[in-house]
Amino acid sequence: MKISHTFLLILLSCIVSACKPEPSSEQTQSTPIAADAKTTTSTDKKAPFKNCQFVLGFDAWEPYQYTDVGGRVAGLDIELVAAVVEGMGCQLTYQQGTWVDLLMALKEGEVDILLGASKTEAREQFAFFSDAYRMEEFSLFIRKGDNKLAEYETLSDFIKNGSRIGIVGDYVYGPDVSTLLDGPETSKYFVNAIMGELNVARLLDGDIDGFLEDSFVGATLIRRKALSNYIVAHGITIHTGDAFVMFSHKSITLDQLSNFNTQLEKVKTSQTYQDILNKYSY
Structure with a gap:
């Protein structure tokens, strides 16, 4: 027995994994969570910055950030941050890679945002950190x-x-x-x-x-x-501990960081925030 x-459990895990599309080392999409590829999170009337668009890098880790069976970017962290960025009136595109590669891309300003990060002095040399967005x-x-x-x-x-x-x-x-x-x-x-x-x-x-x-x-x-x-x-x-959003020093301004934190606080005190947490809870 x-x-x-x-x-059976390990076999089932393999079967589920096999059913998912094989991600490339660098996958760029302009799709928000559970949306068609042509849809964005832009809201022009709210936008405090012109051409406000962020490249969000993610290293697949279900249920926080991953691509679903339809190839769409999904996850708890993705939904939370997408809600914040929408409040800013900005757009998100997504780039998939390994954590090590994405950190390097953030240093160079090729990626603007990374999620689920721990705050360290070494990382603060090249990245800004948001307020904590979850535990x-x-x-x-x-x-x-x-x-x-x-x-x-x-x-x-x-x-x-x-x-x-x-x-x-x-x-x-x-x-x-x-x-x-x-x-x-x-x-x-x-x-x-x-x-x-x-x-x-x-x-x-x-x-x-x-x-x-x-x-x-x-x-x-x-x-x-x-x-x-x-x-x-x-x-x-x-x-x-707490989870933070990392922003590249090379591509993100302090005004954008401040605006992100303002919108983050609004999301955290809204029903949307609790609904997203409940969606992925036991």
Whole structure:
């Protein structure tokens, strides 16, 4: 049974991936989220700048930024920023690439905007940062109907009771989890995986008792694999920081940055913002 769960889930992931069009290393589109190719986010009456158009670079990471089966640019971050740019009366075009290549393009002013960025001193040498536009957060997921585990209030409660927690090796889960991972008596209760899909299979097979995953990524995994009757969010969340928009020093003015932040605040206090978050939540 364990072999079948793991095999079928990984096979399903491969099939879903195979159905998507293969992205090029550099894909430029003028399509806003879920719109036809000829549509833009321009609103001329609102535009404070003439010829206001931004090139947004994205490195595919569902559900934040990706291309759907129809080849359209989509995602939570894409929708949020598109709503802000529309309020500015500007247009977006999209350029897909690897994160490393896009950072270089931002430095040179070939790309104007990158999303989901962490603010560092090194990056501030070549980029402006917006105000925070969303939180970075991990959630703990468990098997549905596991009432005993559902009563635990902290990760320490899981560990004290001998529960095993799946993690992805390259993720940074914040200082509290890092302390548990570094502890000689607590680290043995964490099980590493190379990708989130493997943690899903291990949970279904009973090899682990829960797993930590980015809250929106976990919700997407469960929804895409139709596992809502088997896996649920426990309720334990870990806030690891904030996400920012990066703007190129070479192509974006401080006035444009200020206008972006003004419109961002309007979006964040609107129902549109909550609707977008809810669309991608568990």
